[in-house]
Amino acid sequence: MSPRIVAVGLGDRSYEVVIGRGLLDEAGARIAPFLKNRRVAVVSDETVWALHGARLTASLEAAGIACPAIVVPPGEQTKSFEGLADLSDRLLALELDRGDLIVAFGGGVVGDLAGFAAAIYKRGIDFVQIPTTLLAQVDSSVGGKTAIDTPRGKNLVGAFHQPRLVLADLDVLSTLTDRDMRAGYAEVIKYGLLGDFSFFEWLEANAASVLAREPQALSHAVARSVEMKSQIVIEDEKEAGRRALLNLGHTFGHALEAETGYGDALLHGEAVAAGSAIAFRFSAAQGLCSAQDAVRAEAAIAAAGLPTRMDAVASTAFSAQALVRHMGQDKKAQGGKLTFILARALGDAFVAKDVSAQAVHDFLVSEGAKP
Numbered sequence: 010m011s012p013r014i015v016a017v018g019l020g021d022r023s024y025e026v027v028i029g030r031g032l033l034d035e036a037g038a039r040i041a042p043f044l045k046n047r048r049v050a051v052v053s054d055e056t057v058w059a060l061h062g063a064r065l066t067a068s069l070e071a072a073g074i075a076c077p078a079i080v081v082p083p084g085e086q087t088k089s090f091e092g093l094a095d096l097s098d099r100l101l102a103l104e105l106d107r108g109d110l111i112v113a114f115g116g117g118v119v120g121d122l123a124g125f126a127a128a129i130y131k132r133g134i135d136f137v138q139i140p141t142t143l144l145a146q147v148d149s150s151v152g153g154k155t156a157i158d159t160p161r162g163k164n165l166v167g168a169f170h171q172p173r174l175v176l177a178d179l180d181v182l183s184t185l186t187d188r189d190m191r192a193g194y195a196e197v198i199k200y201g202l203l204g205d206f207s208f209f210e211w212l213e214a215n216a217a218s219v220l221a222r223e224p225q226a227l228s229h230a231v232a233r234s235v236e237m238k239s240q241i242v243i244e245d246e247k248e249a250g251r252r253a254l255l256n257l258g259h260t261f262g263h264a265l266e267a268e269t270g271y272g273d274a275l276l277h278g279e280a281v282a283a284g285s286a287i288a289f290r291f292s293a294a295q296g297l298c299s300a301q302d303a304v305r306a307e308a309a310i311a312a313a314g315l316p317t318r319m320d321a322v323a324s325t326a327f328s329a330q331a332l333v334r335h336m337g338q339d340k341k342a343q344g345g346k347l348t349f350i351l352a353r354a355l356g357d358a359f360v361a362k363d364v365s366a367q368a369v370h371d372f373l374v375s376e377g378a379k380p
C-alpha cells in the first residue's frame with residue numbers, strides 16, 4: 010500500500026500529511042529536507058517512547074540527524090501549565106536554536122503540548138507531527154491548534170501554529186489499547202456526522218474493521234478524516250466561522266471533561282462521543298433535525314463501544330449549572346452568548362450562535378443532570 014498524501018494548502022504555511030505503513034522508518038529521510046541544522050528535539054511520552062522510540066531514533070540517526078529526546082508522563086494531566094513549564098525548560102537546556110526543529114511523537118497530548126511549546130519557544134520554531142494514536146492521526150496533528158488545559162477549561166491557553174509535516178504511520182496503531190482506538194474513532198465518526206453522510210454510512214458498515222485495525226479500512230478512515238479536516242482548515246484556518254464545525258460534540262464534551270478533572274475516568278474522545286450524541290438529541294429536541302437521525306447517530310456511536318449519555322461517563326449526576334458555566338468559557342462563546350454545533354441531519358451540521366443557556370440547562374436536566 011503506497012502512502013496517501015493530503016495537502017494542507019495554507020500559503021507559506023502549507024504542508025503535507027503523509028498516511029501509510031512503515032513511515033517511522035522513513036522519518037529521517039522525510040524530515041531532513043525541513044532542517045536548517047542536522048538536529049531535532051523529539052518530544053514523546055513514556056509509553057510511546059518505550060514502544061517505538063528506538064525505531065524513530067534509528068531512522069533519524071541513519072539520516073545523520075542528532076535527536077535528543079524529552080520524554081514526558083503520559084496522559085491529559087501533562088497538557089498543563091506545569092507540563093509546559095517543564096518541557097520549555099528542558100528544551101532550553103538542550104540549547105535549541107531557531108534552526109532546530111521539534112518532533113512531536115505521540116498522541117494528541119504530546120502533539121498539543123509540544124506544538125504549543127514550539128509556538129512560543131524563542132517566539133516560535135518549526136515542528137513536525139508524528140501522531141501515534143488514531144485520534145492524533147485523524148485530528149489533532151492536522152490544523153495547527155495547540156494548547157494546554159487549565160482547571161477552568163479545555164485548551165484555554167494556546168496558539169495556532171501549523172506543523173511543517175505530518176507523518177501518520179498506521180503500523181504504530183497496532184500497540185494502541187482498544188479503549189484509545191475507540192476514543193479516536195469518536196473523532197472519525199464526527200466527520201461523517203458533521204459533513205459527509207456517505208462517510209457516515211460507510212462507518213456504520215465498517216466500524217468493526219476500523220477498530221480491528223484492518224489495514225484497508227483503517228487507511229480509508231484516516232485519509233477521509235484528514236481530507237475533510239484539511240479542507241475545512243484551508244477555508245478557515247483560525248476558526249472565524251466554518252472551522253467551528255470540527256467542534257461538533259465538543260461544547261458538551263469539554264464541559265464533561267472539565268467536570269471530571271481531565272483524568273483517566275473520561276478520555277477526550279469519549280467526551281466527544283457523548284457530546285456528539287447529546288448535540289444530536291438537543292438538535293432533535295429543538296426541532297432542528299429528526300428524532301430518527303438522533304437515534305441513528307447515537308446507535309452508530311454506541312456500536313463502537315462509546316458512551317452516548319452522561320450517566321455512562323460518571324456514576325454521580327453532573328450539575329447542569331456547572332456544565333453550562335464551563336460552556337460560557339468555551340472559545341466559541343462571545344459576549345455572554347453560547348455557540349453550539351447543531352445538526353439539521355446526519356452529515357449536515359451547522360454553527361448555531363446565540364443558543365439560550367436556559368434551554369441547554371433544561372435539556373441537560375431532562376437528560377439526567379442535577380439542576
Ligand SMILES: NC(=O)c1ccc[n+]([C@@H]2O[C@H](COP(=O)([O-])OP(=O)(O)OC[C@H]3O[C@@H](n4cnc5c(N)ncnc54)[C@H](O)[C@@H]3O)[C@@H](O)[C@H]2O)c1
Pocket residue numbers: 054055056057060083084085088115116117118119121141142143144145148149150151152153154155164181182183184185186189192193196276277278
Ligand atoms: N489540536 C487539535 O486539533 C486536537 C484535536 C483533537 C484532540 N486534541 C487533544 O488531543 C488529546 C487527546 O489525544 P489522544 O487521545 O491521542 O490522547 P493521548 O495523547 O493521551 O494518548 C492516549 C494514550 O495512548 C498512549 N499511546 C499513544 N500512542 C500509542 C501507541 N502507538 N501505542 C500504545 N500506546 C500509545 C499514550 O501514552 C496515552 O496513554 C486531548 O488533549 C485533546 O484535547 C487536540
Ligand SMILES: O=C(O)C(=O)C[C@@H](O)[C@H](O)[C@H](O)COP(=O)(O)O
Pocket residue numbers: 148152154156163164196248252253255256259340
Ligand atoms: O481542529 C479543530 O478546529 C477542532 O475543533 C478539533 C477538535 O477535535 C479538538 O478537540 C480541538 O482541540 C477543540 O478545539 P477547541 O478550540 O475547542 O479547543
Ligand SMILES: [Zn+2]
Pocket residue numbers: 148196259277281
Ligand atoms: Zn476533539
